[in-house]
Structures are given as structure tokens and as C-alpha cells.
Amino acid sequence: MGKKEVGTTITQHILSKQRENSEATGAFTILLNELVVAAKVISREVNKAGLVDILGATGTINVQNEEVQKLDLFANRIIIERLQHIGQLCCMCSEENADIIEIPARYPKGNYVVVFDPLDGSSNIDVNISIGTIFGIYKRPDCAPETEPLLGDILQPGMKQVAAGYFIYGSSTVMIYTTGNGSGVHGFTLYPSVGEFLLSHEDIKIPERGKIYSVNEGNYTYWDEKTRAMVDYFKTKDADTGRPYTSRYVGSLVADFHRNLLKGGIFMYPADKKDPKKPSGKLRLMVEANPLAFVVREAGGYASDGNGPILEIDPKELHQRTPLYIGSKKDVELAEAFISGKKNELCA
Numbered sequence: 001m002g003k004k005e006v007g008t009t010i011t012q013h014i015l016s017k018q019r020e021n022s023e024a025t026g027a028f029t030i031l032l033n034e035l036v037v038a039a040k041v042i043s044r045e046v047n048k049a050g051l052v053d054i055l056g057a058t059g060t061i062n063v064q065n066e067e068v069q070k071l072d073l074f075a076n077r078i079i080i081e082r083l084q085h086i087g088q089l090c091c092m093c094s095e096e097n098a099d100i101i102e103i104p105a106r107y108p109k110g111n112y113v114v115v116f117d118p119l120d121g122s123s124n125i126d127v128n129i130s131i132g133t134i135f136g137i138y139k140r141p142d143c144a145p146e147t148e149p150l151l152g153d154i155l156q157p158g159m160k161q162v163a164a165g166y167f168i169y170g171s172s173t174v175m176i177y178t179t180g181n182g183s184g185v186h187g188f189t190l191y192p193s194v195g196e197f198l199l200s201h202e203d204i205k206i207p208e209r210g211k212i213y214s215v216n217e218g219n220y221t222y223w224d225e226k227t228r229a230m231v232d233y234f235k236t237k238d239a240d241t242g243r244p245y246t247s248r249y250v251g252s253l254v255a256d257f258h259r260n261l262l263k264g265g266i267f268m269y270p271a272d273k274k275d276p277k278k279p280s281g282k283l284r285l286m287v288e289a290n291p292l293a294f295v296v297r298e299a300g301g302y303a304s305d306g307n308g309p310i311l312e313i314d315p316k317e318l319h320q321r322t323p324l325y326i327g328s329k330k331d332v333e334l335a336e337a338f339i340s341g342k343k344n345e346l347c348a
């Protein structure tokens with residue numbers, strides 16, 4: 001038998017997962033496949049951004065009061081256009097849109113809800129640092145697809161996701177996704193010559209403890225004492241616990257998360273006093289923390305807001321922010337012990 005010419009495509013993999021699930025109707029497969037098409041288009045634009053005049057800001061400001069880069073706008077539009085026509089969604093939520101994105105009346109609707117950050121880390125676009133698209137997929141609580149989508153359809157705890165993942169546009173374009181329930185976390189690398197995402201990282205498991213901590217220490221002055229003590233802990237020399245850890249911080253959540261997923265470690269965006277309007281830090285629960293928390297849990301890791309599991313948070317607002325501690329289970333549990341004040345119990 002000759003060497004496999006192509007390898008396992010993402011479509012083959014999704015279909016094999018669909019066949020394992022007797023209730024699967026193929027709707028989910030259509031949805032994920034359209035997301036893949038959107039990512040291929042975004043990847044092409046990201047990779048030629050340096051050549052074509054789509055760099056630089058549009059001069060507009062998004063709902064997060066951040067300058068919108070042209071590629072942000074482009075990625076947001078592509079994802080909405082690709083998903084709105086497939087007849088599987090009741091609505092969408094994007095980091096770039098203040099309100100729920102409804103499905104135009106001319107298209108049939110379905111019962112899936114997709115939440116996404118179309119291009120996370122966009123401030124790094126101009127300096128050629130890896131950026132990414134983050135997505136989470138929910139089923140709308142049982143109701144007729146044609147009924148008006150309500151905020152309650154989107155504001156579900158992260159544990160209710162039926163799938164989640166991300167695309168990272170870096171030295172190569174990689175898709176990481178999981179459908180939860182022990183199905184594993186799988187990675188696919190885009191082969192531009194084939195135009196397909198091919199299986200490259202099967203059943204990813206994050207090391208139980210890492211040697212890397214990722215945090216913006218420029219915020220040290222804005223942290224409370226527990227947060228400072230926790231970060232100082234990772235920097236203190238102690239041979240028995242493999243400290244000090246190595247510091248790695250890209251400033252692009254998908255890049256920092258992806259490295260830690262493969263190598264082990266902890267990414268932290270603590271609450272801080274830097275911006276009174278963002279006391280919980282700058283990361284968003286629905287479109288950043290929940291999808292990555294769903295992925296890391298399936299890979300054997302953990303994600304906490306410092307007091308408990310991210311996936312158990314009951315969302316109150318579409319764009320609410322949360323402190324985020326995510327990665328190797330033992331490291332995140334340690335961080336949680338510091339922030340929740342249970343550190344002494346842990347060391348008892």
C-alpha cells in the first residue's frame with residue numbers, strides 16, 4: 001500500500017465523528033465545514049496582508065472601544081456571510097458586534113448558535129505575529145427555529161457548548177477543535193497546495209503541569225496582592241517544583257494558548273485596576289474564555305476565573321469580561337488557590 005497521498009481531511013474527520021453519533025443529522029457537519037471555508041479565506045488575506053493594502057486601521061471603533069483593523073472587519077464579514085445562509089443557525093454573536101447577529105429573513109434558520117472572535121490578537125497584524133479566530137457552538141434550547149432569537153439562547157454556560165475551537169494564522173494555519181464528551185481535541189494543518197486542512201495533531205493532551213507561565217507583567221502595578229503573590233510564586237526558585245517557570249507572552253491569546261496546549265503551561269489574564277470599566281480584565285467570557293476552556297478541558301487541562309471553573313459561569317451579558325487562568329490542570333489549580341485565598345490549604 002503506497003504512502004497516503006492526502007491524509008485525513010477535516011471533512012473526513014468531521015464525518016467520522018458524525019457517524020459515531022447516531023443522532024447526528026449532518027447539520028453540524030455543514031456548519032463546521034462552512035467555518036473551515038471562512039478560515040481558508042481569512043488565512044489567505046492574513047498571509048498576504050503585507051502585500052495588499054488591507055493593513056492598518058479603518059479608523060472605526062468596535063463595541064469593545066478598540067480600533068478596528070481592516071482584517072478584523074474582513075474576517076467578521078466573511079464568517080457572517082459564510083454561516084448565515086446554511087440554514088443551521090438561529091443567530092450568532094461576534095466580538096465585533098454589539099448585539100446578536102440575526103439570520104436574514106431570506107435564509108432558513110436552524111437551532112445552532114455560533115459565538116466567535118473573528119480575529120483575536122488583531123493589534124499584532126502589522127508586526128506579523130500569529131493571530132486567530134476563536135469559535136464556540138451551542139444548541140438553542142428546544143424551540144422552533146423560526147422563533148425570534150433571544151439573548152437567553154446565547155447566554156448559556158460554556159459547559160453547554162457542543163463544539164469549540166480556533167484557527168491560528170501563523171507560520172502555518174492550524175485548526176484545533178473538539179466536540180467534547182471524550183471525543184478528544186484534534187488539530188489540522190492547512191496545506192495551501194491542496195487547499196485542505198489535514199490531520200496533523202490527533203488527540204492532543206496538555207501536560208498536567210507545565211514549565212511556562214504567560215502573563216503581561218506590565219500590569220503588575222494594577223494587580224491585587226493575591227495576584228502578585230501568585231505570579232511571584234511561578235518566578236521563585238524551587239527545584240522540587242521545577243521553578244522558576246519560563247516566561248512566554250506573545251500578546252495574542254490564540255498564540256499563547258496554542259503553545260501552552262502543546263507544551264504545557266499556564267496563561268493568565270488576571271483582574272486588574274488598569275481600566276475602571278474593565279475590573280475583570282480585558283478577555284471576554286463568551287467569545288474567548290468559554291471556547292478555549294471547552295478545548296482545554298477536553299485535552300485534560302483546566303480553566304478558571306480564579307474562583308472556579310470558567311465553564312460553570314452563568315453569563316449575564318453578551319460581552320462580559322472575565323479573569324482567565326487556563327492551561328495545565330495543576331498550574332491552574334495552583335493559581336486558583338492563590339486567587340481564591342485557598343493557597344494555604346493547598347500547601348497544608
Ligand code: P6P
Pocket residue numbers: 120121122123216251252253254282
Ligand atoms: P495585553 C489581543 O488584543 C488580546 O485580546 C488577546 O489576544 C491577548 O491575549 C490580550 O489582548 C493581550 O492584552 O493587555 O497584554 O496587551
